[in-house]
Amino acid sequence: MKAKLTILGSGTSSGVPMIGCTCPVCTSSDPRDKRLRASALAEYGGLSILVDCGPDFRQQALAAGIRHLDAILLTHNHMDHVGGLDDTRALNLCERHPVNIYCQKYVEDSLRHSYAYAFAEPKYQGAPEWHMHIIDGDSPFRVHSNAGDEVLSWEKGFGYRHIENHSAPDAGVEVIPIQGWHHKVKKLSVLGYRFGDIAYLTDMNLLEESEFAKLQGLKAITLNCVKFDSHHAHFSLHEVLDFFDRVGAAESYITHISHLLPRHAMFEKILPAHVHPAYDGLVIE
């Protein structure tokens, strides 16, 4: 099954340019040097699957013309990857479905703090309506079309009522989670995702040995690099290049890029032939 991955954001947590910075990267006029926070849209088996929903989600959705999502997969709970979840309210309104969110248990626990109002009972009128699906790094899982989901009906003075939809769910598509870690001491579990022959990995600086078996035969892969040298939670450029070498995907893309790496045009030149900096709007298929 053919996958298509659109990079909606290729930037680190502050984005590029960084507020207040006047460095050559932050002041570049190359649109590829305008990097929103890391996020990607996978179109796979007829489904639209967003990976991460950072603070730029609204801007990214408008730019990419997103009007429909079957699911959102979260890699981890950092603000630059979940900070835009409130804006999924617009999808509740135009799709009249809850939004399906797939994440690890600790990520859900964290959302229950940071988005307490979305889990409250009774809920503030118009707060987001989510269906949470708990996943882990070991087990492939299936994502389904949201057309089979319950329907939301708006009632003035109350908010949404949920109406059961008894149509049988479709077969869905299989997604393979890749277990990685922020911090080499395994401080924070981060999931990457494989959709057919494309894998989207970010925000790691350690992978379980066992995970490399899941990364065979890839047409394309992404991985994070914030700056040349090591960062407490991200791969250094050398580590990323070694990783790409080992995985041996046909094409490899660096994402989660900060202003401490060169401007796109220059960065591309110093990388090996099959390694590229990602950029916002890049389509991989």
Place this chain on the structure above:
Amino acid sequence: MKAKLTILGSGTSSGVPMIGCTCPVCTSSDPRDKRLRASALAEYGGLSILVDCGPDFRQQALAAGIRHLDAILLTHNHMDHVGGLDDTRALNLCERHPVNIYCQKYVEDSLRHSYAYAFAEPKYQGAPEWHMHIIDGDSPFRVHSNAGDEVLSWEKGFGYRHIENHSAPDAGVEVIPIQGWHHKVKKLSVLGYRFGDIAYLTDMNLLEESEFAKLQGLKAITLNCVKFDSHHAHFSLHEVLDFFDRVGAAESYITHISHLLPRHAMFEKILPAHVHPAYDGLVIE
């Protein structure tokens, strides 16, 4: 003392256009119909004071060239008004100062949930550094230049260290809080702010009678209207016009506008002579 107010966002919680919407307002090509989430920059007595820091803060700061803030005043704790606070990390980096946040006690309590990592001890490396200042609707308060604040020094592997700065604080400027409410049953306290002869009010549908005395002799005022008719938490257009009539400011501006109000050009035409829809980038002085 002369105040200047720049509207950084004039939109309701979903912004305009709303993700997925194809109505005439959301598809308008008039830049005044592109409304980011409600926020304003007050330049007053030599200080730069941001009111609210919603999810579009990074986009707004880049557009307005904001590189320095002395303080952020929050009106209330809803996500469309506090969702961008993580991006104040960039100010910590370029200013090397904590960011001064002024808000009510319940708003701070709420931030301690939604931004738990910013209040944690020990703190994740690079998490935002804030100084919280608790205010209420009764007492005028002073905002100072942040040049007298402690200095942040970055230490690899640890994060920020705070270095005391023993310079005496400047006299600062006085800001007058205006006590309003979301919901006519006083469900959620919302503060407006008066800077000299300009008052910025949003997200209310009830004001204490006593507050009108604080709104005499204004050159300009803003107030929120989401749609023509009443909304559970916002003024209707009739209520806003009655309010503006009673206050009698020289010029009055409507903000927190949704796609349920007309396109800017048409909306302006149906309003009384001294009432205008605000728009992103509008400068009031």
